[in-house]
Amino acid sequence: xxxxxxxxxxxxxxxxxxxxxxxxxxxxxxxxxxxxxxxxxxxxxxxxxxxxxxxxxxxxxxxxxxxxxxxxxxxxxxxxxxxxxxxxxxxxxxxxxxxxxxxxxxxxxxxxxxxxxxxxxxxxxxxxxxxxxxxxxxxxxxxxxxxxxxxxxxxxxxxxxxxxxxxxxxxxxxxxxxxxxxxxxxxxxxxxxxxxxxxxxxxxxxxxxxxxxxxxxxxxxxxxxxxxxxxxxxxxxxxxxxxxxxxxxxxxxxxxxx
Amino acid sequence: xxxxxxxxxxxxxxxxxxxxxxxxxxxxxxxxxxxxxxxxxxxxxxxxxxxxxxxxxxxxxxxxxxxxxxxxxxxxxxxxxxxxxxxxxxxxxxxxxxxxxxxxxxxxxxxxxxxxxxxxxxxxxxxxxxxxxxxxxxxxxxxxxxxxxxxxxxxxxxxxxxxxxxxxxxxxxxxxxxxxxxxxxxxxxxxxxxxxxxxxxxxxxxxxxxxxxxxxxxxxxxxxxxxxxxxxxxxxxxxxxxxxxxxxxxxxxxxxxxxxxxxxxxxxxxxxxxxxxxxxxxxxxxxxxxxxxxxxxxx
Numbered sequence: 388x389x390x391x392x393x394x395x396x397x398x399x400x401x402x403x404x405x406x407x408x409x410x411x412x413x414x415x416x417x418x419x420x421x422x423x424x425x426x427x428x429x430x431x432x433x434x435x436x437x438x439x440x441x442x443x444x445x446x447x448x449x450x451x452x453x454x455x456x457x458x459x460x461x462x463x464x465x466x467x468x469x470x471x472x473x474x475x476x477x478x479x480x481x482x483x484x485x486x487x488x489x490x491x492x493x494x495x496x497x498x499x500x501x502x503x504x505x506x507x508x509x510x511x512x513x514x515x516x517x518x519x520x521x522x523x524x525x526x527x528x529x530x531x532x533x534x535x536x537x538x539x540x541x542x543x544x545x546x547x548x549x550x551x552x553x554x555x556x557x558x559x560x561x562x563x564x565x566x567x568x569x570x571x572x573x574x575x576x577x578x579x580x581x582x583x584x585x586x587x588x589x590x591x592x593x594x595x596x597x598x599x600x601x602x603x604x605x606x607x608x609x610x611x612x613x614x615x616x617x618x619x620x621x622x623x624x625x626x627x628x629x630x631x632x633x634x635x636x637x638x639x640x641x642x643x644x645x
Numbered sequence: 646x647x648x649x650x651x652x653x654x655x656x657x658x659x660x661x662x663x664x665x666x667x668x669x670x671x672x673x674x675x676x677x678x679x680x681x682x683x684x685x686x687x688x689x690x691x692x693x694x695x696x697x698x699x700x701x702x703x704x705x706x707x708x709x710x711x712x713x714x715x716x717x718x719x720x721x722x723x724x725x726x727x728x729x730x731x732x733x734x735x736x737x738x739x740x741x742x743x744x745x746x747x748x749x750x751x752x753x754x755x756x757x758x759x760x761x762x763x764x765x766x767x768x769x770x771x772x773x774x775x776x777x778x779x780x781x782x783x784x785x786x787x788x789x790x791x792x793x794x795x796x797x798x799x800x801x802x803x804x805x806x807x808x809x810x811x812x813x814x815x816x817x818x819x820x821x822x823x824x825x826x827x828x829x830x831x832x833x834x835x836x837x838x839x840x841x842x843x844x845x846x847x848x849x850x851x852x853x854x855x856x857x858x859x860x861x862x863x864x865x866x867x868x869x870x871x872x873x874x875x876x877x878x879x880x881x882x883x884x885x886x887x888x889x890x891x892x893x894x895x896x897x898x899x900x901x902x903x904x905x906x907x908x909x910x911x912x913x914x915x916x917x918x919x920x921x922x923x924x925x926x927x928x929x930x931x932x933x934x935x936x937x938x939x940x941x942x943x944x
Binding site for chain 2: 463599638
């Protein structure tokens with residue numbers, strides 16, 4: 388598909404470095420965890436998971452996102468998608484746990500919306516570096532929310548893994564995780580030790596070139612799965628013994644260890 | 646089947662630039678039925694490629710300008726080693742350079758990882774100083790091919806660009822320099838523009854067209870090369886089903902490479918192979934060699 392010329396209709400400043408952009412293009416059929424390729428005209432095109440049917444939530448980290456932060460309401464970006472495999476939608480009566488770190492709350496928030504709307508009980512561990520960077524707290528209002536901040540400015544001081552380590556996770560049917568890869572890997576290790584990692588789903592991030600599962604730039608060792616097409620959401624069982632938590636590849640294909 | 650110096654498991658080959666970034670991806674494609682796999686094009690130094698968008702699906706095919714991203718030959722030997730250790734499908738290393746010296750440096754640099762064959766990319770349409778920039782000159786193609794053939798002890802194939810007036814003159818240059826086969830075609834120069842913003846859609850502004858739109862161009866090039874050369878022709882361009890592969894073989898292809906079609910079906914190799922077998926059986930042929938170039942006898 389060609390990029391859909393999409394107008395920015397609203398911008399919410401979530402934190403000094405994170406903004407949510409709303410568009411006049413709705414991805415009604417999108418499943419939480421799926422992504423769109425966001426074309427910032429004249430700069431680059433980058434993958435962004437949808438934080439809503441018509442929104443992306445962006446952390447300012449590079450050229451494309453910096454350029455996005457210069458755009459205002461009425462400006463346009465090109466959107467292609469939705470692409471990839473999203474999260475499994477929990478069934479009624481299932482117990483779910485959300486574990487989100489930083490801007491990793493963005494892909495999980497639409498899932499929490501669904502859980503809330505269906506009256507399913509969902510518990511959340513929501514972490515960030517400091518209280519200013521806690522994202523979408525109110526959207527996770529579908530059960531208990533445990534907050535952690537690295538600097539202790541709100542909730543428990545420390546990491547989401549500190550909270551997780553003290554929790555009994557045996558009763559959860561599904562555990563959804565997104566955040567920095569190191570955080571996700573620590574979560575994976577804890578849950579694997581408890582042998583519940585097959586109940587988990589992780590949303591991964593890799594360098595995407597084509598975004599449609601052809602070029603192989605985002606393929607993961609050792610199975611050659613494409614994060615853009617076979618993911619970005621993977622079951623914990625699929626990630627066992629993979630490069631997850633160990634390395635990723637840069638735009639030239641060279642390995643970069645975490 | 647032995648074609649152009651290597652023993653293929655079947656006549657469908659993964660084309661260069663598709664799922665060829667890592668050894669694991671190549672192994673995956675061979676497990677999906679590819680008779681051989683071609684790596685992404687590897688050059689003398691690491692390259693990050695063009696900015697995105699670098700590949701977009703259009704109404705008639707795909708347009709791409711990746712910009713030859715690669716970790717250089719020093720960074721890629723490990724990936725070839727992984728692919729070689731985990732599959733018995735022949736591995737063809739696609740390489741590029743700006744001149745004969747660079748091509749030869751890359752080929753020699755990859756030799757330790759034991760590729761079964763080299764495919765010289767003198768045809769990428771959107772990398773300044775590389776690819777088609779050198780592949781449109783018969784003398785340069787001759788010089789590059791001869792230099793690599795001299796330096797390695799495995800077959801050398803040359804992948805040709807259709808963006809020339811006469812592809813057979815380039816094919817002859819490759820053949821006379823010692824190429825074991827020519828591969829036709831690489832993508833056709835093209836461009837797409839977003840009419841709402843006015844911006845060219847690719848980060849590089851223009852690129853190469855692949856997919857169904859280019860198949861008739863590829864069939865004509867294969868047909869012409871089959872007439873003009875003695876070495877085998879490997880057909881590539883827009884093959885999405887068994888019928889496409891058979892058409893390419895009737896035009897003169899000894900084997901086919903499949904690229905963009907992996908988008909719609911990662912099992913495409915298996916599907917095309919089964920279809921070819923059914924066709925051969927239906928019309929009473931024993932081998933694909935029996936139908937290679939058959940359409941030339943119909944006039």
